[in-house]
Amino acid sequence: MYEVKMPRLGTTMKNGLISQWLVEEGQEVKKGEYLFELETEKSTLEIEAQENGVLRKIIVPEDEEVPVNTVIAILGKADEEIDFSVYSGAEKAETPSESQTQARAEKEQEEKPKAAAGGVSPRARRVAKELGVPLDGITGTGKNGIITEDDVKNAASGPGSSGLTVKETIKLNNVQRTMAENIMNSWQTIPQFTQMVTVNMSKVLEVKKEISGISMNDIIVKTVSNAVKNYPYVNSRFKDNEVTVFEEINVSVAVNSSHGLVVPVVRNTESKSIGEIASEIKELAEKAESKSLGMDDYANGTITVSNLGSLGIESGTPIINAPQSTIVFAGATRKMPVVSDSGEVEVVPVMGLSICYDHRFIDGVAGAGFTKELQKAFENLTAEDLK
Numbered sequence: 001m002y003e004v005k006m007p008r009l010g011t012t013m014k015n016g017l018i019s020q021w022l023v024e025e026g027q028e029v030k031k032g033e034y035l036f037e038l039e040t041e042k043s044t045l046e047i048e049a050q051e052n053g054v055l056r057k058i059i060v061p062e063d064e065e066v067p068v069n070t071v072i073a074i075l076g077k078a079d080e081e082i083d084f085s086v087y088s089g090a091e092k093a094e095t096p097s098e099s100q101t102q103a104r105a106e107k108e109q110e111e112k113p114k115a116a117a118g119g120v121s122p123r124a125r126r127v128a129k130e131l132g133v134p135l136d137g138i139t140g141t142g143k144n145g146i147i148t149e150d151d152v153k154n155a156a157s158g159p160g161s162s163g164l165t166v167k168e169t170i171k172l173n174n175v176q177r178t179m180a181e182n183i184m185n186s187w188q189t190i191p192q193f194t195q196m197v198t199v200n201m202s203k204v205l206e207v208k209k210e211i212s213g214i215s216m217n218d219i220i221v222k223t224v225s226n227a228v229k230n231y232p233y234v235n236s237r238f239k240d241n242e243v244t245v246f247e248e249i250n251v252s253v254a255v256n257s258s259h260g261l262v263v264p265v266v267r268n269t270e271s272k273s274i275g276e277i278a279s280e281i282k283e284l285a286e287k288a289e290s291k292s293l294g295m296d297d298y299a300n301g302t303i304t305v306s307n308l309g310s311l312g313i314e315s316g317t318p319i320i321n322a323p324q325s326t327i328v329f330a331g332a333t334r335k336m337p338v339v340s341d342s343g344e345v346e347v348v349p350v351m352g353l354s355i356c357y358d359h360r361f362i363d364g365v366a367g368a369g370f371t372k373e374l375q376k377a378f379e380n381l382t383a384e385d386l387k
Contacts, residue, residue: 001082002051004073006066009040010295016040017065018072019173023055029075036073044173044259044291054078059087063126120147130169131156176260186322191359194317195371201333201349203381210383211274217253217307218278220330222386224305225249225269227377231370233362234326235302243325243361252301252321253281254308257288263321264293265301274386309333315352325358328374351378 006016020037023029035049053075060072076082120128120135124147128135133156140147153169172180186192204219228235228249236245249270252263264284266277287293304321309332318329331352338348353375357367377385 001056001080002053002075003071004035004050004075006060006068006070006072007038007047008068009038009045010299012299013040013068013295015065015067018060018062019044020062021058021073022046023049025055025058028052028054028078039173039175040295044175046291049075051075056080056082057084057087119145121149123149124152127169128152130171173260175262179261182322183319186320190320190322192320192356193359193364193367194354194356195364195367196315196352196354197371197375199351199353199375199378200338201351201378204351204378205333205349207381207383207386211386214274214278214386215281216309216330216333217305218274218281219381219386220307220328221251221253221266221269221281221305222272222274222277223377223381224303224328224374225251226385227370227374228303229270231373233366234357234370236325237302237323238325238358238360239323246302248300248302250300250302252298252304252324253284254304254306255281255285255288257285259288259291262288262293262298263301263304264288264297265299267300304328305330309351316354318354318356320356320358325362326370327356329354329356353378 009016017039018036019039022034022036029035029049029052031050031052032048034046035055036047038045038047054077055073056076057074058072059074060066060070066072071087074082074084074087119140121142125135127133127149131152133152135147135152138147138151138155139145141151142148204216204223208214208216208219232245233243235249236243238244248268250265250267251269252265254261254263264287266272266280266284269277272280284293284297287297301321301324303324304318304327306316306318306327307330308316309330312332314331314334316329316331318327320327331354333349333351335347336350337345338350339345353371355367355371355374
């Protein structure tokens, strides 16, 4: 017998949620094969079986969050005698009396929604609960007449429903739920203001041509890091009426993937070259796409950079990535007519730069200091600055 436990994927991980069991009870699994899909606060990963065996018992069902090291399933031999009663949530070993059995059956019958004789798939039951659709009267189209997720959705959009046709119901994964909670917390608890400037990107584009293998995003992250050295108060957080300013500059970089937007951290950017930063961002993006980012990849960010320029977004008003105090938003670089100091009109590449600050301790004048410093850093950038 082997106890499958909720793994710890990072030093700060406390709980995990099983989003899907990839093996059914009674099915054989080999060591190294995927056993279940795990959602943490920051990532979703497929977890491998650590031993050979038959999945004898699932202790923790899908969509249930439990602490690390909790026994979530039992692997064993097909004919091995195992006492499942010692596990919380498992079936009890002792045989209930006839009266207890009858009482339990009556209670389950009262609580269980009426459904077709074929039964209801677990996912269909969850969707029915989310949409508020009664299972009574739904005809199952699945194997042996089981009610499927599509059956529930069709019932929700059919006659007698709200009158609206449901295209799909999207349930947020753990990463998205965590982001939603963080953004809501930031918006409700941090008074924030945004400053916007237009940046002449002529020097930046020249430098980008000089150095191969780097992106505009890499340049932005390194340049922000350079500007923070002169205005370290933005590399901070506010708590209990105290401002903590950090020595290390750990940039949280917004990375988009097919699974959603995530914000992993590039650490110690103040001491890294543009090449090192470019390599780390590329690695983080690949891990985000493969859903292999761990808890440590998100830890200890001190300032955030969100660059949507590659998507054609020209400007924006970002929301602080709590508990940080500052987020830098970079828009698309585009050619615009600009009046020079001599009064002449010339066409130059410009970028919209928006910086949002925690107004509890950063006032408009203090924010303007860093905003102008970053603008100057871009407009006077040299290849030497990125080493």
